[in-house]
Amino acid sequence: MPELPEVETVRRGLAPVMEGQVMTQVEVNRPDLRWPFPDRMAERLTGVRVLQLRRRSKYLLGDLDSGETLLIHLGMSGRMTVSGDLLGRFVHEHPAPQKHDHVIFHMDNGARITFNDPRRFGAMDLMSTTGAEAHKLLSVLGPEPLGNDFHEGYLVAAFQGRNTPVKSALLDQGIVAGLGNIYVCEALFRAGISPLRKAGRIAAPRVASLVPAIRDVLERAIAAGGSSLKDFRQADGELGYFQHNFDVYGREGAPCHTPDCGETIRRVVQSGRSTFYCPSCQR
Known part of the structure; x- marks a missing residue:
């Protein structure tokens, strides 16, 4: 399972192509991963701008201008990969769809972020940004080891x-x-x-x-x-x-x-x- 460094590496790779960008289309290709996707997730994310992408423990958190935060956990085998970035950070053309491409984010800068998870132990959730730290997965966490509260x-x-x-x-x-x-x-x-x-x-x-x-x-x-x-x-x-x-x-x-x-x-x-x-x- 990806640990803090792997999740932080993914966050740093996604931030340049997601932060400040609008998700023009979101494809959700199955009803669930580890648990069911949030109700109307594709609808709630489409047309929404990503304000910032941050990390808490092993979770990615995308704060949105809709007032919600998207929580992503990679699970055992989840990957988030970028293709087609017009700014040149990622030279990969959009690949052909794969069997385990469960969620696809199309960004208004031409980038496409694909969440692929063969074992389906990953997870996504949507919650209000205000009070997000009270989410059941986040409220039980101790301090970040790279933060000031860990000493x-x-x-x-x-x-x-x-x-x-x-x-x-x-x-x-x-x-x-x-x-x-x-x-x-x-x-x-x-x-x-x-x-x-x-x-x-x-x-x-x-x-x-x-x-x-x-x-x-x-x-x-x-x-x-x-x-x-x-x-x-x-x-x-x-x-x-x-x-x-x-x-x-x-x-x-x-x-x-x-x-x-x-x-x-x-x-x-x-x-x-x-x-x-x-x-x-x-x-």
């Missing part, structure tokens, strides 16, 4: 008394929004903290060290266009490249990148998900 004091307080493994705590979207399996594994390696440690039993200075580690790995991943493991593509259809910089994720049995470490990366299963770590560098 050392906050994370130390959030971990106090927690008996869950630190990896599980960081995957809790109510503690910090947008982190997923890949970037939690990478951040824990950078901070030198074992994913097996109980969150509430890690000394405060070590918990505090996670904040810059998380920010560093996210910023590096965004700069690399995210990570492409299976389905993820940037808005121009290109792959992300951060997977080539993984220190631990997906590297079971490979040597640790730390000079003179001598250990190999191990994999364990936590809550049904693979965790990768170095048993020597992470304590």
Whole structure:
């Protein structure tokens, strides 16, 4: 599933061709994805201008001049790709329709944004922009890890008394929004903290060290266009490249990148998900 860097990469790719533009036609080619599309979604979006495109956790949010906000979640395999931009940012001609092109946005600048989702775990919703943060998917989220509300004091307080493994705590979207399996594994390696440690039993200075580690790995991943493991593509259809910089994720049995470490990366299963770590560098 795309994590924060992948969604932010998509947002940055879509913003130049969507912000300030009118959706002249919106095609909705099926009744639902993970859940049913909003009532009359195509009608409510057609002829409406996109004021801004922003991100909250792993959700894209398009604020519209109709007073509504379009929420988009890419799910496991969702892609939003751009074609036909007359300003020259995207040189791709409009492709032939594909089987899993579920929603297509035609913009007044000639661009076409296609939402393709073979597994249909993605989602879209429409809500009033005023009070959008009260939406059931957004109201439960913790602070953004790249924002001012996520800081050392906050994370130390959030971990106090927690008996869950630190990896599980960081995957809790109510503690910090947008982190997923890949970037939690990478951040824990950078901070030198074992994913097996109980969150509430890690000394405060070590918990505090996670904040810059998380920010560093996210910023590096965004700069690399995210990570492409299976389905993820940037808005121009290109792959992300951060997977080539993984220190631990997906590297079971490979040597640790730390000079003179001598250990190999191990994999364990936590809550049904693979965790990768170095048993020597992470304590």
